[in-house]
Amino acid sequence: MNPINNYFRLSLIILFCFFSLAGSFSQTGTIRGIIVDAKTNEPLIGASVLVEGTSNGAAADLDGNFIIQHVADGTYSLRSSYVAYQPVVITNVLVEDGKETFLNIALETDNVSLDEVVIVATPRRESERILLMDQKNATVIRESVGAQQLSMQGVSDIATAASKITGVIKSEGSGELFVRGLGDRYLSTTMNDLPIPSDDIDKKNIDPGLFSTGVIQNVGISKTYDPEGYIDQSAGNINIISKEFVDQFSVELQGGINSSVLGEGVFGGFKASPNRSNALMTFYQRGQNLADAITRQSWDPQRKHFPVDFGVTAIGGKEFKLSEKTLSLFYTLSYKSDHTHSTGVYKRFNSNTVYSDFSDTESWTSNENLTGLLNLAYRFNTNNKINYNLLFINKLTDNVYEQGRNGSGYKFDMDEISDSFFTRDMNTITTMLIVNQLLGDHRLSETGKVEWGVGYNSVASDEPNRIRTYTGFNNNTLYFSNRISDFENRKSSQEIDDREFNGYLRNKLDLHLGGHSYHLNYGINYRNKQRDFSNRFVGVQLMGVRKEDDNVDDITSIFTSPSFDSGKIRTIPADIYHATLNALGGYATVGFDYGAMDGNVGVRYERDQIDLQWDINNDDPLREPEIKKIYQQFYPSFNIKYALNDKNSLRLSGSKTITLPEFKEIAPFAYTSPNSTIIQGTPELKASENWNADMKWEYFKTADELLSVAAFYKNISDPINISSLTGGAGYLVYANTGKEANVFGLEAEARLNLYKTEDNVVRMILNGTKMWVEQDLLEAYQYNNKTTSGLQGASDLIANLSLSYENKQKRWLASLSGNYASDRIFAMGSPKDAVNRDYLYNDEIIEKGFVSLDAVLSKQLTDHLSVKMVARNLLNPEMKMMQKLKDLNTRVEENHVVESSRKGVNIQLSVKYIF
Numbered sequence: 001m002n003p004i005n006n007y008f009r010l011s012l013i014i015l016f017c018f019f020s021l022a023g024s025f026s027q028t029g030t031i032r033g034i035i036v037d038a039k040t041n042e043p044l045i046g047a048s049v050l051v052e053g054t055s056n057g058a059a060a061d062l063d064g065n066f067i068i069q070h071v072a073d074g075t076y077s078l079r080s081s082y083v084a085y086q087p088v089v090i091t092n093v094l095v096e097d098g099k100e101t102f103l104n105i106a107l108e109t110d111n112v113s114l115d116e117v118v119i120v121a122t123p124r125r126e127s128e129r130i131l132l133m134d135q136k137n138a139t140v141i142r143e144s145v146g147a148q149q150l151s152m153q154g155v156s157d158i159a160t161a162a163s164k165i166t167g168v169i170k171s172e173g174s175g176e177l178f179v180r181g182l183g184d185r186y187l188s189t190t191m192n193d194l195p196i197p198s199d200d201i202d203k204k205n206i207d208p209g210l211f212s213t214g215v216i217q218n219v220g221i222s223k224t225y226d227p228e229g230y231i232d233q234s235a236g237n238i239n240i241i242s243k244e245f246v247d248q249f250s251v252e253l254q255g256g257i258n259s260s261v262l263g264e265g266v267f268g269g270f271k272a273s274p275n276r277s278n279a280l281m282t283f284y285q286r287g288q289n290l291a292d293a294i295t296r297q298s299w300d301p302q303r304k305h306f307p308v309d310f311g312v313t314a315i316g317g318k319e320f321k322l323s324e325k326t327l328s329l330f331y332t333l334s335y336k337s338d339h340t341h342s343t344g345v346y347k348r349f350n351s352n353t354v355y356s357d358f359s360d361t362e363s364w365t366s367n368e369n370l371t372g373l374l375n376l377a378y379r380f381n382t383n384n385k386i387n388y389n390l391l392f393i394n395k396l397t398d399n400v401y402e403q404g405r406n407g408s409g410y411k412f413d414m415d416e417i418s419d420s421f422f423t424r425d426m427n428t429i430t431t432m433l434i435v436n437q438l439l440g441d442h443r444l445s446e447t448g449k450v451e452w453g454v455g456y457n458s459v460a461s462d463e464p465n466r467i468r469t470y471t472g473f474n475n476n477t478l479y480f481s482n483r484i485s486d487f488e489n490r491k492s493s494q495e496i497d498d499r500e501f502n503g504y505l506r507n508k509l510d511l512h513l514g515g516h517s518y519h520l521n522y523g524i525n526y527r528n529k530q531r532d533f534s535n536r537f538v539g540v541q542l543m544g545v546r547k548e549d550d551n552v553d554d555i556t557s558i559f560t561s562p563s564f565d566s567g568k569i570r571t572i573p574a575d576i577y578h579a580t581l582n583a584l585g586g587y588a589t590v591g592f593d594y595g596a597m598d599g600n601v602g603v604r605y606e607r608d609q610i611d612l613q614w615d616i617n618n619d620d621p622l623r624e625p626e627i628k629k630i631y632q633q634f635y636p637s638f639n640i641k642y643a644l645n646d647k648n649s650l651r652l653s654g655s656k657t658i659t660l661p662e663f664k665e666i667a668p669f670a671y672t673s674p675n676s677t678i679i680q681g682t683p684e685l686k687a688s689e690n691w692n693a694d695m696k697w698e699y700f701k702t703a704d705e706l707l708s709v710a711a712f713y714k715n716i717s718d719p720i721n722i723s724s725l726t727g728g729a730g731y732l733v734y735a736n737t738g739k740e741a742n743v744f745g746l747e748a749e750a751r752l753n754l755y756k757t758e759d760n761v762v763r764m765i766l767n768g769t770k771m772w773v774e775q776d777l778l779e780a781y782q783y784n785n786k787t788t789s790g791l792q793g794a795s796d797l798i799a800n801l802s803l804s805y806e807n808k809q810k811r812w813l814a815s816l817s818g819n820y821a822s823d824r825i826f827a828m829g830s831p832k833d834a835v836n837r838d839y840l841y842n843d844e845i846i847e848k849g850f851v852s853l854d855a856v857l858s859k860q861l862t863d864h865l866s867v868k869m870v871a872r873n874l875l876n877p878e879m880k881m882m883q884k885l886k887d888l889n890t891r892v893e894e895n896h897v898v899e900s901s902r903k904g905v906n907i908q909l910s911v912k913y914i915f
Helices: 003-021 128-137 147-153 157-163 274-280 290-296 556-560
Strands: 027-037 048-051 057-060 065-072 073-082 088-095 100-106 142-146 167-168 177-179 187-191 216-222 236-242 248-259 270-273 302-304 309-322 325-350 353-380 384-405 420-443 448-474 478-480 490-513 516-540 569-571 574-594 597-615 628-641 648-659 670-672 678-680 687-701 704-716 720-724 731-736 736-756 760-777 797-807 812-821 823-827 845-847 848-858 866-872 879-886 894-902 906-915
Touching: 027 048, 027 088, 048 065, 057 065, 065 073, 073 100, 088 100, 142 516, 177 236, 248 325, 270 384, 274 302, 274 420, 274 448, 290 490, 290 516, 290 556, 290 569, 309 906, 325 879, 516 597, 687 736, 720 823
Parallel strands: 027 100, 187 236, 678 731
Antiparallel strands: 027 065, 048 057, 048 073, 073 088, 142 216, 167 177, 216 236, 248 309, 248 906, 270 302, 309 325, 325 353, 325 894, 353 384, 384 420, 420 448, 448 478, 448 490, 490 516, 516 569, 516 574, 574 597, 597 628, 628 648, 648 687, 670 678, 687 704, 704 736, 720 731, 736 760, 760 797, 797 812, 812 848, 823 845, 845 879, 848 866, 866 906, 879 894
16 A cells, blocks of 8 residues: 555544544643843843743743743733842733733842852753743644753763753764664754764764763754755754853863773773874874784784873863854863773674674774864844854774684685684774854744754874784694785775755744734755765785784784795785765745644755765675766655643644665675674665654653653655675675565653652653554565564663752762663575575574663762762673574574673773862
8 A cells, every 4th residue: 555645544543543632631821031231131042931830831032022822811920030130020910812011031140259150041842841831832743852851861972962852862882873663874963953964984973972072062853844944854954052151260180991901901001093193182193004004003902091081171261242242262172092902802794694703802992082163253233143153072082903813713615624714904983073053043023933954074094004814823823824915915905085064044934814823934955065075995915924922912913924925915906986966955934823732844855975086895796886876756744733721732744754864875885894784775776765753742740740641653655774795604785675664653751740849859750652563574585484674773662760869958969770672683694595585594693672771879068069970881781792593403503602702891980170
């Protein structure tokens, strides 16, 4: 049956039920107004107003304006407050059905010394209460987590921050976020509503772990589509709101250690690549060229002494008054380093036979991250403001990976089964990301507002000198098999340079017709993203070479020996590709407010063009080395919210979106991971079209308590997944594996104060998602009577729990937070061929679910000094990937662990001083 027809039938049924239910409830009115300073008449940005006796309220925007919707008819008292101002209660506020009540609220400064209380004149979208108000008033289904909550939970980066939101999990292996079970390719990431690039060739979205929570106000995830954004999303959009002016200067020092580095022989013998000699903090100075590095640079790891974690962060801000104009400055600079060590296993199967088997993998990883953020905000007057944001991230990751040291390493295509094979991969990855943003906000009249933004981003992600060794050893002798190719032992470099220009222009008009409020929003977006990719290999022809000892930590002597023949060095042309994405879109939405019911309907037209040219070794010579993909059409959407009363509301949303293939998914370049797994792009890959429907009930028990239940449905045509290559062991490809996939899910969330007094609060945040996913596999991916499957990365059960206790009098808090995600597919399976698909196949690889647990304890010692202890990954679960192997004789299937590792328990202690 046509999925589009299914979608419209489902939408009509839901709409009928929705409006039938809505019709049984009374109409409501709206309270709108402005909050200003009583003396200066300047707007008080972020001031709050609350309908007493209810959880209904709002916060003033950049112009001091606020709006409280869905207030039942009656007479109320409103309480307005702001830091360093005397609160005011306005009584006898009359609200009538379908009408709007307007208030002018003027607050007077409190008689408090400015040395004791700092007046902050910027919107504070960091507190949980303000963000819940925003969520309550928003038309789209959006959830946010602010800096206040993150501090209580000991969260240090955005990846962990987002995982506190309902239906969101973070992959401990990659740091990748999954929203409602859908991963990287179904998400989009923006900062202040402008796109930001990925730092990783393998990802569409930037690693959110690069952003420390010190640079953000909040991170929000919109799970339903808003036509203002680009259409390339289905699971949602992650929007990072960067910090603005804070009138203080603080320094925080952090120290810690990971339990994984405390093992015997690890702490005193932590390994690092030879590249560390060319690095200073996060900056790498390229040494000799690759050919010279073969004989002039070590092939063996170094020892890094004292692998403890360390960090330092400085945050400051200042505001300058220039007549009626205001210039505010905010800046933060941080440096952090951490170390991890892991051991495990690695296996790969080929058509139900063992292809490779290493029972002793070992990895040493050190990360260093330098992050800087600068925000300049210039307010011309109460109606005009511009913002400039500069984000700088410089990251260096150094990794040494080994497998086969215990002498039991096996590979199917290498000589005798009794032979032992050893692999070492040493790599340093440097990433420099620079984001420039200029944003403008202009209120042209009481009913008209123009917003604009332009951005220029650049990413340089390099692997300057990757060193890979592959050798066998037997009878106390190291040797290089006759089957080892010229490039199994090699040094390589990879360079990725991304540049992107993007911008938006949007106009917002408020209209009042026939006693109702309407909002007309329209605008355009444009982005141009370009990538230059280069990968170069220099290998050594070592077939038949032997070394009369089995010391795998002295590989260098082979190349420094006087007998080494430099003529054995092999080079090939670099693999290169150039890619461009041009996206131009225009949209229009009409918002309406009929008292209890408000919402919007809209449409977006977008034209996306992807151009890719490549010159890659071993590519199919019959294939043209370039492609052009154009996608252009209209994308409708709607969002409706109905307030049953001031605490309960229903939401309904529907949209059509698209999932574009990424550059790395269509470029036919094969990337080899440290453990020898190879993944390659597919130029023939098609975009996926997505139909999305959501329905949600929310109950705002109090101003900071929430209960909600949601149901959602997605139909995805031509779903894109990572799959094993037909007949290829250890080879993975990006492929359209199914005709369509259907996703149905239920979500529930509770944010409750279990115990609350004036000085003590015990708080619980509990949320969970249950999903049912079915993908109709194309015949080429059917095997062993398997015709349906899930989607790559989609866990069918996700749960998050956070318990916190705060003592305001003694100024200390403690929290415990846990996360669980059930099994999910890491890579789809495939048959070797069409004839023997019942027993010659590679089954899907499953990433097993596990529970993670974090704890935080903090104490405010004085008004200026605080300490915090954070323990992460307390349970230290084993992260495993499983794959079924069918015995070709008995035809009995058995589960095998094909990858495993542990991250270790991380303990950190930090001290913060506010000057």
